[in-house]
Amino acid sequence: MIRIAAVGDLHYGAGSQDLLRPSLLHLPDRADLLLLAGDLTRCGGTEEVRVLAEDLRGLPIPMVAVLGNHDYHANRETEVRRVLEEVGVKVLEGEAVTLDLDGARIGIAGTKGFGGGFRGAHASDFGEPEMKAFVGHTKMLSDRLERVMSDLEADLRIALLHYSPIETTLEGERLEIYPFLGSYLLAEAVDNAGADLILHGHAHHGTEKGRTPAGIPVRNVAQPVIRHAYNIYTLDAHRQVMAAAGGVT
């Protein structure tokens, strides 16, 4: 059994020192890896991410992250990534990593993702260049996620996102902002490639639990939703992967 601790939307900044630290002390006894679902900083500042890096430094379990929209705000996402990687956090954007844990290969594919909305009401890359750029960004990231996940050979496969792939985990948010909270294209990408679990953040007023149309479990681990330092999910590494490529279960 693999135990995954996950949290997003920590929004570290001045005054966040030791926000997580006390809760991380027992984490190595409770979880096999820690996944961070973006918005790790308030404004994407390197001084902000250094505060988080100090809290994570020395944690003796693998740590994997994606960045969120806040982490891009200062246009320093490359430096944010570097600071996290200096303390051992693997940061993914259209990439995957495979970890050997307890005799099982755990594959994690990650992307920030982006918005657009959901089935029946998704924005189209039609009209003004700004609209084409908005939807085009989501399509590009979703296509890349599908390719990376399809190539991921592992006993358990996890998609780590910031934006939401489904509407269910947005319940509690205002309907008007759904197009800025996620896109069904992310769910379609993972449903096509197959996975055991999808984690995301971004929707602070959303709901923790949902499933993709193909039945893959989705968990919104935004800290204001889970209201803990992290939640822990267990997965059996020896079960069959759900939702084979192109199939609907």
Next chain:
Amino acid sequence: MSELRADYLPEHIRESLIHDPRVAEQDLKVDVKEHRVMLGGNVATPQLRETITEVARELLPGYEIVNETTVVPATEPDGEEPVA
């Protein structure tokens, strides 16, 4: 710039709080009635909660600031959930 109409004031305050690097919080609700500002939503730390009050006071001097934001707990979870 013309003086802000009361109808649009809460949204301008919300926008100013998002863009103030001391706050940068998109999760805030702002309501203004008479000379009283009500702030709601989730914040990560007690310090940020205090900063939000200070910044709101700078934005609207002379208004009463009622900060009803909630500091999100960052404690360990009790258990774990089997998902697959």
